[in-house]
Amino acid sequence: MKPHSSRPKIAVIGAGWAGLSAAVSLVQRADVTLFEAGKQAGGRARTAGGNSGFSFLDNGQHICLGAYRGVLSLLSRIGVSEQEAFHRLPLQWYLHDGMRLQTASLPAPFHILFGILFARNISFNHKIRLLRDMNALKKYHHQPSANTNIAAWLNARRTPRKLVAEFWQPLVWGALNTPLEQAGLNTLCNVLQDGVWADKAGSDYLMPKRDLGSIVARPALAYLQRQGANIRLETRVPPLENLPCGRVKVNGETFDAAILAVAPYHAAALLPAEVPHNLQTAYQQMSYHAITTVYLRYACPVPLPAAMTGLANGTAQWFVSRGAIGLPDNEVAAVISLSDNLGTLKTDEWVNKVHSDLLRICPNIGEPVESKVITEKRATTAAITGRPLPDVRWLQHHRIYPAGDYLHPRYPATLEAAVQSGITAADLCCADLKAVCKTE
Numbered sequence: 403m404k405p406h407s408s409r410p411k412i413a414v415i416g417a418g419w420a421g422l423s424a425a426v427s428l429v430q431r432a433d434v435t436l437f438e439a440g441k442q443a444g445g446r447a448r449t450a451g452g453n454s455g456f457s458f459l460d461n462g463q464h465i466c467l468g469a470y471r472g473v474l475s476l477l478s479r480i481g482v483s484e485q486e487a488f489h490r491l492p493l494q495w496y497l498h499d500g501m502r503l504q505t506a507s508l509p510a511p512f513h514i515l516f517g518i519l520f521a522r523n524i525s526f527n528h529k530i531r532l533l534r535d536m537n538a539l540k541k542y543h544h545q546p547s548a549n550t551n552i553a554a555w556l557n558a559r560r561t562p563r564k565l566v567a568e569f570w571q572p573l574v575w576g577a578l579n580t581p582l583e584q585a586g587l588n589t590l591c592n593v594l595q596d597g598v599w600a601d602k603a604g605s606d607y608l609m610p611k612r613d614l615g616s617i618v619a620r621p622a623l624a625y626l627q628r629q630g631a632n633i634r635l636e637t638r639v640p641p642l643e644n645l646p647c648g649r650v651k652v653n654g655e656t657f658d659a660a661i662l663a664v665a666p667y668h669a670a671a672l673l674p675a676e677v678p679h680n681l682q683t684a685y686q687q688m689s690y691h692a693i694t695t696v697y698l699r700y701a702c703p704v705p706l707p708a709a710m711t712g713l714a715n716g717t718a719q720w721f722v723s724r725g726a727i728g729l730p731d732n733e734v735a736a737v738i739s740l741s742d743n744l745g746t747l748k749t750d751e752w753v754n755k756v757h758s759d760l761l762r763i764c765p766n767i768g769e770p771v772e773s774k775v776i777t778e779k780r781a782t783t784a785a786i787t788g789r790p791l792p793d794v795r796w797l798q799h800h801r802i803y804p805a806g807d808y809l810h811p812r813y814p815a816t817l818e819a820a821v822q823s824g825i826t827a828a829d830l831c832c833a834d835l836k837a838v839c840k841t842e
């Protein structure tokens with residue numbers, strides 16, 4: 403690289419949370435141009451248009467954890483306080499038709515230990531079983547080589563069906579969006595290790611109080627603009643080209659390097675023509691699962707018993723009560739993970755099913771006055787057993803640094819994985835460019 407200015411010129415492609423995090427991390431070290439195909443930033447975690455009278459709608463109901471350190475540090479960098487963005491609640495597990503627990507105000511791991519010992523709607527024997535399974539999983543965490551799927555592990559331990567139905571299945575569906583028979587036990591261990599066992603505050607729920615665009619996308623763009631970044635919305639980048647000088651051609655312009663922060667199903671089409679066949683195939687063969695969010699509004703308040711009320715046996719797995727987090731108490735968001743399992747339902751079929759579920763919990767709410775159904779078919783990559791990450795060294799060697807939720811070595815595809823991967827890609831890119839500068 404023959405530097406034409408003291409700062410490298412870097413393209414970031416994709417303004418989801420991975421791309422925004424990479425751009426924010428780079429902007430004081432490089433001249434950044436951020437390309438985004440859509441009209442707005444945010445990617446899969448974006449504000450949904452046409453809010454139909456709801457206080458706000460996102461592309462899907464998102465929930466963060468206190469352990470999302472990357473997300474919280476991104477917020478502070480772009481000038482958004484946690485209190486403005488999220489309502490923090492201690493971890494609780496409230497199934498209308500099953501087990502209920504509330505973490506105790508004690509340091510980890512006693513918060514969860516006492517939470518389970520004082521849980522309701524679960525026998526003493528089952529509490530002991532749950533503690534034993536958790537303990538086995540904690541030990542398993544130290545033997546990551548012996549990977550298996552969660553269903554096989556539960557079968558081998560003869561975990562009672564009630565505990566599978568009322569704890570393990572909703573947990574895995576919610577956290578990994580992957581069926582038990584495919585979901586990697588290691589990934590679940592990592593989530594529990596960092597999100598529940600490590601410290602009490604890490605296990606808190608962070609429930610968005612506002613639309614996700616106002617939490618990250620818009621403040622991040624404003625911050626980038628203040629720092630002099632070039633932002634190109636509504637610009638769909640064509641396939642990247644490697645130039646003989648080592649630089650990368652992005653959308654007709656030459657850059658010293660590029661961060662490729664698009665979802666894997668879009669990345670495959672952007673890889674340069676010379677990319678090795680096995681890498682192209684690795685991208686094309688990734689599998690995904692859908693998530694459907696059904697937003698419902700009623701004429702009267704919806705008296706859900708918890709901020710997140712679940713059903714072990716329903717179409718909707720979780721209902722998020724907006725009233726419980728200081729928002730209008732007649733609005734509810736229902737989450738259906740793995741919604742591809744239910745086939746293709748029409749909008750009114752989703753609404754009817756979810757409304758019937760809600761009537762089981764709150765029988766006197768009448769009919770919904772407004773609804774919005776959003777299905778993201780490729781919401782997240784499947785967190786399958788032994789999930790191989792694409793070997794992106796060829797790309798990095800050609801100064802293309804992939805970032806995105808699917809690339810985290812320990813976590814399932816989440817906002818935290820996306821943000822952390824953006825920072826990792828940015829740091830690697832800067833370190834490589836520095837090394838190239840020194841050798842030339």
Ligand SMILES: Cc1cc2nc3c(=O)[nH]c(=O)nc-3n(C[C@H](O)[C@H](O)[C@H](O)COP(=O)(O)OP(=O)(O)OC[C@H]3O[C@@H](n4cnc5c(N)ncnc54)[C@H](O)[C@@H]3O)c2cc1C
Nearest residue numbers: 416418419420439445446462464465639781806807816817
């Ligand atoms: C319904 C739903 C619910 C979810 N719930 C949760 C949750 O509760 N908690 C949690 O942590 N995570 C959740 N997730 C996952 C989370 O949303 C994703 O992990 C995260 O948003 C992925 O960010 P990303 O930046 O890696 O990718 P993306 O958000 O997909 O961003 C990629 C960006 O690249 C852009 N792009 C694509 N091609 C091009 C091109 N050629 N040129 C320019 N730009 C391009 C796209 O428009 C997009 O903006 C949920 C996801 C969904 C869909």
